[in-house]
Amino acid sequence: MSENRVVQGRMVTPRSLAELIEDGDVMDAEAIEEADRQCPDCDGDVLEVVYMPGVTELVTGRKCQDCDWSETDRE
Numbered sequence: 001m002s003e004n005r006v007v008q009g010r011m012v013t014p015r016s017l018a019e020l021i022e023d024g025d026v027m028d029a030e031a032i033e034e035a036d037r038q039c040p041d042c043d044g045d046v047l048e049v050v051y052m053p054g055v056t057e058l059v060t061g062r063k064c065q066d067c068d069w070s071e072t073d074r075e
Contacts, residue, residue: 005032005047007065018051021061021070027052039064 004011012020014029029051037046044066052058063070 003031005065007047007063008067014049014051017047017049017063018053018061021049021063021072022051022053022059024053027054035062037062039067039069041069042067 004013005017006012007017007020012032014032015026017032018026018029029049031049033048035046035048038044039046042064044064046062046064048060048062050058050060060073061070062072
């Protein structure tokens, strides 16, 4: 699977996708994967990325490819 994906019309890397979800800088991010769900807002495809926003935290974030919807496993 390709590392870069298109989200809301722009190409993102795993790290930049994590930064969109987190709304800020992240330390590291793993590969982007497709989530097994559709967006609850627009029924678009959802991507998933595991990332480290800080030294002591590992978060799984999900982001719609078509709209602003996102969530993390800490919500």
